[in-house]
Amino acid sequence: MTSVLTKKNLLILGCILLTFVLVQVLMSVGFITSFHEITLATICINIILAVSLNLVTGFTGQFSLGHAGFMSIGAYVCALIVMRFDSVAGFLVGILAAALAATIVGILIGIPTLRLKGDYLAIATLGMAEIIRVVFLNLEITNGAAGLSGIPRYTNWFWMYLFVVLTIVLINNFIRSSHGRACISIREDEIAAESMGINTTKFKVMAFAIGSFFAGIAGALYASYFYFIKPNTFGFLKSIDILVIVVLGGMGSITGSIIAAVLLALVSTFLQSFTAVRMIFYALVLVIIMIFRPQGLLGTKEITDLFKFRRKNERIE
Amino acid sequence: MKRTLVFLFTLVFAMTMVAGCGGQTEDAQTVKIGINYELSGDVASYGEASVDGIMMAFDEINAAGGIDGLQIEPITVDNKSDTAEATALATRLMTQEGVVACLGPATSGSYMATIPVAMANKVPIISASATADEGVTVDKNGNVNEYVFRLCFNDSFQGVTMANFALNNLEAKKAVIIQDKSSDYAAGLAKNFKETFTAGGGEIVGEEGYVAKDKDFNAILTKIKGQEFDVIFLPGYYQEAGLIIKQARDLDISAPILGADGFDSPVLLELAGAEALNDVYFSNHYSNLDQDPLVQKFIEDFKTKYGKEPNAFHALGYDLGKYIADAIKRAGSPEPEKIKDALANTENFVGVTGSFSMGPDHNPIKSIVVIGLENGVQASSVKVEPK
Amino acid sequence: MEQFLQQVVNGISLGSIYALIALGYTMVYGIIKLINFAHGDVYMIGAFVGFAAITYGKMGFFPALLVAMISCAIIGVVIEKVAYKPLRNSTRIAALITAIGVSLFLEYVMMFFVGAEVRSYPKVLTEKAFHLGSVVINMQQIYIVLTAIALMILLQFIVHKTKTGKAMRAVSIDPDAAQLMGIKVDSTISYTFAIGSAFAGAAGVLVGIYYNSIDPLMGILPGLKAFVAAVFGGIGSIPGAMIGGLTIGTMETFVSGYGNSMYRDAAVFLFLIVILIIKPSGLLGKNTREKV
Known part of the structure; x- marks a missing residue:
């Protein structure tokens, strides 16, 4: 590593800060109202979820239908902690604990199930998420079906933005590391990867654990933003929602996930006024996109690939 | 990766612009x-x-x-x-x-x-x-x-009322609770029923759970059939309650069945059938018998x-x-x-x-009616005033 | 002991329904390797078609069953032609997402037309019950089990004794080779969807009569459990689907009856994961080895 402080990196940092300040200012002058803020929060949380699922499904090629399960673990752990220690410190400890709890469960679930392939893995992860939901439904501490209410709100624009940037940077760097390349090789051809000496199980579990880690963070942010969580919030449909973002944006494209998260949030806001046909429309879009553009909006490319100033040999997709 | 972030920046910016465009309209009429x-x-x-x-x-x-x-x-x-x-x-x-x-x-x-x-x-x-x-x-x-x-x-008023109804009007000593575990409404009812019923000298001999949209209750009903009890308390909604009552009666369980306002729907009768709806009591806001x-x-x-x-x-x-x-x-x-x-x-x-009048805690002060069904028809109603 | 026998009766009736749905799953998965998520919703549509046939068409049990089966067969073929066929050569995940999309589509179109409220089913079978000691068996349970067995025998006959069945087996083993042998792969796949969906339709009517309650979202969970049943029995195996369905039904009943009913669904999924890890090809499935 030569220097982290290259011109480009400083520029990026500047952009990140500028965006943050800009939104913050727009908020304080009331240009972004509290309703827009909720849309913004949904987008941020969905970006974290989608990017982390993209690592598992898009880059490593392991089809998971249980991402909402890890999100729920994060949400419950953080909620329980922040409800007892009602402070910013409690919130941060909550997020950390949430991420770690989700990771541990992710590893425990990942080791047996990741031996499965394709559709079977999808159903197994779906089953795992259902089991997690049933457990939350029956535990005393999670208050069963009634859920946890009155969770203090600490999630704000600052924390959301921070974690979105962290998620993107960390996952992006992971994919570009040798570990990440190993993951991509598993997606391309598991048998070939294995014969090249890659410990496929190890990397699959690693991707799964990292994905769960960030899903846990997303859950924690969710819990502390929306005041209220219950087991049914994190059902099968939530997992599907996240998967749809990933697939719509393109499996193996981080920018794709980001665009899709924003697009879907805006579409969903727009469709709120058409209650009866909303789900029908959603379903139709899903089918039509799969038929006409099964690789998603961006496929495995990043939107930045389109820019002219790209250097050669930087990408591997 | 850097470009990803540049892109993100542009995107957030564009989004802000879009988001800010929603205006407000006022209409005085x-x-x-x-x-x-x-x-x-x-x-x-x-x-x-x-x-x-x-x-x-x-x-x-x-x-x-x-x-x-x-x-x-x-x-x-x-x-x-x-x-x-x-x-x-x-x-x-x-x-x-x-x-x-x-x-x-x-x-x-x-x-x-x-x-x-x-x-x-x-x-x-x-x-x-x-x-x-x-x-x-x-x-x-x-x-x-x-x-x-x-x-x-709220749930406590209904739960307490039904527990007292079981103890006093039906003279029940042992009760079984079959609760919709996916509903917070049912959880509140079950908790209050249980507390009042046991405090009044009754005993809860069995507790079973189900989740909304279940259709087959034969397994849990067969299980409780083997126990001694005087009454079944069924906190939940009519969609499942109707089926539970039908399946219970089909299995020759004849004990009185109690519920709350979640029972109040014509669908209950359709699902359970008239012959199953005997000895069924539930608390409600009003009764069809009410000549008001x-x-x-x-x-x-x-x-x-x-x-x-x-x-x-x-x-x-x-x-x-x-x-x-x-x-x-x-x-x-x-x-x-x-x-x-x-x-x-x-x-x-x-x-x-x-x-009703609104109480100081923003809950209405209103009376409750316990309705009894015979052959699917409301046959009796007992009014309970709030404390 | 009587309680035990009663639970067995309960489990077999429930299991027969899963078995009927699982048959469609296992056939479709066997032939195009697609988890047809919409299969559970075809079953829901079958229930509603049967409902309409009995209520508005004033039909009896068997004509209504037939109408539901035919309608579902048509719907199944249309779904296959419109949604799945264009994706036959794309990735598994794209096909699976399409299936989920179709499933949501069917659910919410139905909800748009009939509303979210549950409906009771018209009575077409006599509600007679037989008492053997204290074990109660009612007429509907007998109908369900008998219909399931009859349909399964019919299917076994179709698959093993007819030309179409032979074509199905050939396509499921190797579609390319089958095509080279002059088998029309497209129409064989359509037949498979038609038969599988017809069985789901039959299951829908039976469930409507047995439980007396139908709604647009009724297909989701039975659909998933039927898939578990199909996997347990061995994907592609018809007796396997039957055994799988009965096993899952009985297992659920026993978890509820002797354990905690709240962990019933969790137990089914846990069971699935255990099977997948111990014996991924299922009870009667053939072992396939992945080739490089």
Whole structure:
């Protein structure tokens, strides 16, 4: 590593800060109202979820239908902690604990199930998420079906933005590391990867654990933003929602996930006024996109690939 | 990766521009009321029924000239039975649409998710069916949530009433509880029933659970069939209760079955069949036996309008529509602050689901009716006054 | 002991329904390797078609069953032609997402037309019950089990004794080779969807009559459990689907009856994961080895 402080990196940092300040200012002058803020929060949380699922499904090629399960673990752990220690410190400890709890469960679930392939893995992860939901439904501490209410709100624009940037940077760097390349090789051809000496199980579990880690963070942010969580919030449909973002944006494209998260949030806001046909429309879009553009909006490319100033040999997709 | 971030930056910027473009429109001739209900998802049937009731009330009011000349403009949104969506929509209704009050959601969880929004924006919210004991109108520190109201009794009142009914009227000593574990409503009922029943010398000999949308209850019913008990308490909704009653009677379980206002629907009779609905008792807001012309007129009008019998959600929705209109009228002008005061100062509001005054804790003080069914028909009703 | 026998009766009736749905799953998965998520919703549509046939068409049990089966067969073929066929050569995940999309589409179109409220089913079978000691067996349970067995025998006959069945087996083993042998792969796949969907339709009517309650979202969970049943029995195996269905039904009943009913669904999924890890090819499935 030569220097982290290259011109480009400083520029990026500047952009990140500028965006943050800009939104913050727009908020304080009331240009972004509290309703827009909720849309913004949904987008941020969905970006974290989608990017982390993209690592598992898009880059490593392991089809998971249980991402909402890890999100729920994060949400419950953080909620329980922040409800007892009602402070910013409690919130941060909550997020950390949430991420770690989700990771541990992710590893425990990942080791047996990741031996499965394709559709079977999808159903197994779906089953795992259902089991997690049933457990939350029956535990005393999670208050069963009634859920946890009155969770203090600490999630704000600052924390959301921070974690979105962290998620993107960390996952992006992971994919570009040798570990990440190993993951991509598993997606391309598991048998070939294995014969090249890659410990496929190890990397699959690693991707799964990292994905769960960030899903846990997303859950924690969710819990502390929306005041209220219950087991049914994190059902099968939530997992599907996240998967749809990933697939719509393109499996193996981080920018794709980001665009899709924003697009879907805006579409969903727009469709709120058409209650009866909303789900029908959603379903139709899903089918039509799969038929006409099964690789998603961006496929495995990043939107930045389109820019002219790209250097050669930087990408591997 | 760097370019990813540049891209992200542009995107957030563009989004902000788009998001900022939503404007507000004012219309002096109407009063906007937000209707934030579960119109799709798990509990869509409760949301739909509530909204049907509300709309019927609003149509009547608007046809009769509105509230002091103001027409009611309902703004209906669907929260997909999702709590986060309920929060987002409440915010939208209050900050974007400029509603003076919000009705709903129907279930306690979603309703609770909108409470912080109402408190922050100082817009009153009312639910006709959020019955949870804790965390609704009174927060966890015991303070009344100023902008939060409901016009149904809470779970403890119904649970306690049914436990006393089992102990005193049915002289039951042993009870089995079959509870809808996926509903917070059922959880509240079960808890209060259990406490009162055991405190009154009864014994809970079995507790079973199921989740909404289950259809096969033979396994748990066969299990309890082997036990000794006098009565079954069934906290839950008619969709499953109807099936449980039918399957229980098919398995020759003849003990009395008790429930709460979740039973009140013509669908209960359709699902269970008339011959199974014997020795079934449930607490409710009103009884069809009630000769009150208001109740009879509501049932008639409802049948004319929608071509079916009303259930508890319809009736509560209807009352909710009438009640908010009444409060706006009493407030003198459609301002959230004044409406809130009018809601809090309600005295003897006369509704289909009973007359009530608003208590200091923003829960209505209303009486409860325990209805007994014979061959699927309401055969007896016992009125219980609030303490 | 009587309680035990009663639970067995309960489990077999429930299991027969899963078995009927699982048959369609196993056939479709066997032939195009697609988890047809919409299969559970075809079952829901079958229930509604049967409902309409009995209520508005004033039909009896068997004509209504037939109408539901035919309608579902048509719907199944249309779904296959419109949604799945264009994706036959794309990735598994794209096909699976399409299936989920179709499933949501069917659910919410139905909800748009009939509303979310549950409906009771018209009574077409006599509600007679037989008492053997204290074990109660009612007429509907007998109908369900008998219909399931009859349909399964019919299917076994179709698959093993007819030309279409032979073509199905050939396509499921190797579509390319089958095509080279002059088998029309497209129409064979359509037949498979038609038969599988017809069985789901039959299951829908039976469930409507047995439980007396139908709604637009009724297909989701039975659909998933039927898939578990199909996997347990061995994907592609018809007796396997039957055994799988009965096993899952009985297992659920026993978890509820002797354990905690709240962990019933969790137990089914846990069971699935355990099977997948111990014996991924299922009870009667053939072992396939992945080739490079």
